[in-house]
Amino acid sequence: MAEVEGKIRLFVEAPLGPDATVALDPAQAHYLFAVMRLGQGDRVAIFNGRDGEWLAEVASVGKRIGTLAVVAAGQPQRVPPDVWLIFAPIKKARTDFIVEKAAELGAARIQPVFTRFTNSERLRPERLRAHAIEAAEQCGETYVADVAEPVKLAALLDGWDPARRLMFCDEGRTARPAAEALADAPRGPWAILIGPEGGFAPEEVARLRAMPWVLPVTLGPRVLRADTAVCAALTIWQATLGDWPAEGGG
Amino acid sequence: MAEVEGKIRLFVEAPLGPDATVALDPAQAHYLFAVMRLGQGDRVAIFNGRDGEWLAEVASVGKRIGTLAVVAAGQPQRVPPDVWLIFAPIKKARTDFIVEKAAELGAARIQPVFTRFTNSERLRPERLRAHAIEAAEQCGETYVADVAEPVKLAALLDGWDPARRLMFCDEGRTARPAAEALADAPRGPWAILIGPEGGFAPEEVARLRAMPWVLPVTLGPRVLRADTAVCAALTIWQATLGDWPAEGGG
Incomplete structure (x- = not known):
């Protein structure tokens, strides 16, 4: 409220x-x-x-x-830009914060994932959903980000729809800067993947980098906390392919 | 630590x-x-x-x-991109968060300001400085964002150096999208101004819009909380004029 x-x-x-x-x-x-x-x-x-x-x-x-x-x-119903945020849960306060920020920054769907290095604390999706609702109330939006049940990263990738591109925020720092990479990327359905504090396991990175619909990107020269990376990645996506440009999009 | x-x-x-x-x-x-x-x-x-x-x-x-x-x-000393974050303090936890995020996102200086609609709770700059130090330790940076003593917005603008451009995150939504406006803007010293939860007073907006070094921008169609706006504005600045592009800059 x-x-x-x-x-x-x-x-x-x-x-x-x-x-x-x-x-x-x-x-x-x-x-x-x-x-x-x-x-x-x-x-x-x-x-x-x-x-x-x-x-x-x-x-x-x-x-x-x-x-x-x-x-x-009042305002007519808006259709969210088709971007999912996929993130590995971290400490409770920062996980709450990630959901709040992803909803405020206009993600259509928020998908918690367990990666190899995720400290799998128990997640309460109904609590996360309450944060998404509060963020929608607060930011004046007409839709509420859908908070999905947590899944394992490997299972999520097994069932991935190749039509949905995945922006993979790679800590390896060998990828292109996010804004530059997205400027050349097609519109359409997207997802953004942010890893846990411990980073991705080498086999996870190898699998992601081998998938043709994955776009590895970097978010600057500093090591960002997961919650900061969520804000930065969604901002760049919204400003490039989403609904922040005056001309619309997404 | x-x-x-x-x-x-x-x-x-x-x-x-x-x-x-x-x-x-x-x-x-x-x-x-x-x-x-x-x-x-x-x-x-x-x-x-x-x-x-x-x-x-x-x-x-x-x-x-x-x-x-x-x-x-170890790493050589880095020079921070010359961008200041100017923000109106809000609730304590969110003010702490703003300082942490501004430092992680590479602001050179963090300047709290009191605006007409700022709820001027007492600020403890030494506490904010500790957050900036912790963020520098955590993000692998060699410099620490300088946390300035709080000042009144009017006094800050009275003594403004016209060589420093000011990105003014205007809630009026009549300005250009931030990424597009910054893409056409010159490099050099910059500052980013984020208002309080209650917005700026009409006379503050009028004064800011009349100053030739002020660039009004918008951050998308949703009403962002002040802490979210800080993350979004610094991200767009760093990705456009700062040190996030591969080719360097700032």
Whole structure:
């Protein structure tokens, strides 16, 4: 739940349209009525990730219960640029941060992977999903990044669709700089792979480099933490092939 | 204090050269001997931000005391790309994060500013400096971003050197996309200005837009948090005018 430029934006599960009414869950009702002090007739923006943004009015207020009624259309539904972020989970706070940043930077899908050198702490996808929803509320987006169940890197590569290119952020520093490599690369479906703090195992690097749809890139002369690399790689992708250029794209 | 690719890197204040010995402070000695379990003859990389990186050997070990002796030259001293990050402090954890990320992404100087809508919590520059040092240790860099004392934005602009261009990350969304605007911009000294969560006041925006050395840019269609905007703006600057391209620059 987030306030963007003075406007509260709330993600809801219910279908939305011109005459929709939405029953709030207890946490949402508490946030709107107890924390933000909204009352009957006050307005919020709501979205469900599928039906665009709508302006809604508080129609009924209760203790941890209430309803919103749609009163006007807001932003139309946007289609996310087709880029996935694939990352190896690290410490809990930095994993949360990676999900928040990937969602804010407009990834369509966030895929945790276990690599050979991943310290496989238990991941809670529902917790990560909550971060992705909060980021969508906060950044004014109409879609929510899809947080996938964690998988092993080898299994993910076994089932890879060759039509989806993979930007592989290689710590070996022998690849081309990311911005330059992406400027020459085709549009279409993409994914970005960021390794664990311990780097990839040599056999993982060899497999990745041998796949024709993999584009190895470097992110400058410094060793970036995984969370920094996520921000940098998504920024360069969005600025080059995604929806940051004025002319659109992605 | 950080371990990069299995090598411990330690920032020290002392002058460094072929025959230097360095007295460890209690925290450094505790880290090397108690935490990392180093003993006499073990090696670490040390740097002081001025004299390049050196390999040093543990020469004496005590309880919260000890010395290192330089045994070989490491990386030569690098000159940072001449880019400053100017940001309005936000919540403590996110301010710490901004300093860490700005240092990792190679800013030469980090300048906190108070703008009209900055919630001016007390800042502790020595704490921010510790984050910048840790980031330099971690990312393998030989220089440490200089963390300046906080100043008011108006005072900073009053004394601005017109030779230093300022990339102004404008939430108004009427400016050009950052990557496109920087591709046409000259090299030389730069600064990046990221506003507070509440945005800039209209008179601040008007003043910035009227200054000939200011380049307003946008960072995509989503509302980025200040810490995300810092990562994105520095990434685009480094990839365009900084030291990320293979051919060097900055």
